[in-house]
Amino acid sequence: MRVYADNAATTAVSQTALAAMLPCFQEIYGNPSSLHSPGQRAAEKLAEAREIFARRLNAEPREITFTSGGSEADNQALRSAAALGARKGKKHIVSTKFEHHAILHTLDALAKEGFEVTLLDIPPDGVVTAEQVKAAIRPDTCLVTVMFANNEIGTIQPIIEIGEVCREAGVIFHTDAVQAAGHLPIDVQAMHIDMLSLSAHKFHGPKGVGVLYARRGIPLVNVIYGGAQERGKRAGTENIPGICGGAAAFDEACANMEKNAAFLTPLRDKLIAGLTAIPHSILNGDAKRRLPGNVNVCFEGIEGESLLLLLDAKGIAASSGSACTSGSLDPSHVLLALGRPHEVAHGSLRLSLSEYNTAEEIDYILSVLPDIVSYLRDISPVWDELEQGRRPHLL
Numbered sequence: 001m002r003v004y005a006d007n008a009a010t011t012a013v014s015q016t017a018l019a020a021m022l023p024c025f026q027e028i029y030g031n032p033s034s035l036h037s038p039g040q041r042a043a044e045k046l047a048e049a050r051e052i053f054a055r056r057l058n059a060e061p062r063e064i065t066f067t068s069g070g071s072e073a074d075n076q077a078l079r080s081a082a083a084l085g086a087r088k089g090k091k092h093i094v095s096t097k098f099e100h101h102a103i104l105h106t107l108d109a110l111a112k113e114g115f116e117v118t119l120l121d122i123p124p125d126g127v128v129t130a131e132q133v134k135a136a137i138r139p140d141t142c143l144v145t146v147m148f149a150n151n152e153i154g155t156i157q158p159i160i161e162i163g164e165v166c167r168e169a170g171v172i173f174h175t176d177a178v179q180a181a182g183h184l185p186i187d188v189q190a191m192h193i194d195m196l197s198l199s200a201h202k203f204h205g206p207k208g209v210g211v212l213y214a215r216r217g218i219p220l221v222n223v224i225y226g227g228a229q230e231r232g233k234r235a236g237t238e239n240i241p242g243i244c245g246g247a248a249a250f251d252e253a254c255a256n257m258e259k260n261a262a263f264l265t266p267l268r269d270k271l272i273a274g275l276t277a278i279p280h281s282i283l284n285g286d287a288k289r290r291l292p293g294n295v296n297v298c299f300e301g302i303e304g305e306s307l308l309l310l311l312d313a314k315g316i317a318a319s320s321g322s323a324c325t326s327g328s329l330d331p332s333h334v335l336l337a338l339g340r341p342h343e344v345a346h347g348s349l350r351l352s353l354s355e356y357n358t359a360e361e362i363d364y365i366l367s368v369l370p371d372i373v374s375y376l377r378d379i380s381p382v383w384d385e386l387e388q389g390r391r392p393h394l395l
């Protein structure tokens with residue numbers, strides 16, 4: 001059996017998204033900036049896509065900027081809010097320790113440019129509180145950026161409450177909603193979200209397509225300079241096939257959101273119950289306040305990388321930490337922020353489901369995983385020490 005359980009890393013393009021993209025390659029291939037009819041047909045497609053994203057987020061079309069993905073949207077959001085703050089002499093930014101690297105590394109760059117960054121600690125349940133945000137805001141704070149749902153442990157943050165705190169304090173609130181978009185309800189008005197990033201390939205759209213929502217009145221600064229596309233704020237001929245595919249995927253994901261969550265939640269909970277029944281294991285992040293398809297567990301005494309290779313040999317595609325960090329030997333910054341010791345963080349497994357998974361696949365995962373964990377522990381010198389009592393169990 002082949003099981004793809006790494007949907008937090010990327011997803012398959014849906015039939016609906018693919019169907020929306022295909023005409024844009026050979027029929028509607030004009031440049032939207034051209035004045036002729038083929039160009040104008042492409043411009044209409046672009047306007048339709050912008051309209052779909054705006055409607056589904058409860059925003060206005062002119063508040064939607066297309067980018068090359070979630071990373072670029074995050075970079076542009078942070079740089080824009082920082083530039084606005086600097087003009088008012090406000091150079092303090094509040095964020096969290098478990099953001100995606102697209103946020104954390106942009107904040108590192110801004111810190112080198114003279115901004116001061118406060119990163120909030122992550123409580124044991126993986127949910128930061130609005131009180132933490134409120135306590136961190138200062139008179140010179142220009143931006144709060146807190147992710148909507150974490151990409152590794154799936155925990156969902158109290159976005160409405162954080163939005164309220166920021167609104168009261170008069171601070172711009174950005175949220176990296178890349179994992180939440182298409183999976184959780186988002187209303188930028190009701191949630192007081194000033195800026196938001198999303199990425200099409202996390203909800204069955206194509207890779208290389210992102211959206212930056214910025215509330216009217218918040219000026220964007222360019223990350224990519226050149227032509228006057230995207231109201232002069234993001235240069236480069238628009239990726240019309242990608243944008244149309246992304247919009248179709250978002251429309252579909254939003255329309256099916258409740259149905260998908262109702263299907264995935266019991267599968268997720270069955271996996272969590274089965275995996276945490278393995279001795280010396282622990283679930284990462286709150287059991288309920290998490291994305292419907294996210295499971296993240298640490299097993300003591302094993303290496304996540306070995307686990308992934310053995311799972312792959314059984315046809316199961318999973319992840320340990322995020323795809324970006326699994327190329328390195330550093331344990332996940334998210335699990336460390338959650339308070340997991342290094343040794344424990346190394347033994348992590350993330351299974352992220354989509355509505356394309358089946359109940360049979362979940363049973364298959366549960367039928368092979370306990371044996372793989374036992375096998376890895378049997379050959380591990382560390383596990384030997386733990387079992388002999390020469391080293392204390394941490395889990």
Ligand SMILES: *Cc1c(COP(=O)(O)O)cnc(C)c1O
Binds near residue numbers: 071074100102177202
């Ligand atoms: C995937 C992801 C990103 C990056 O999006 P890309 O489109 O791959 O650049 C940013 N933030 C989060 C939370 C993500 O999961």
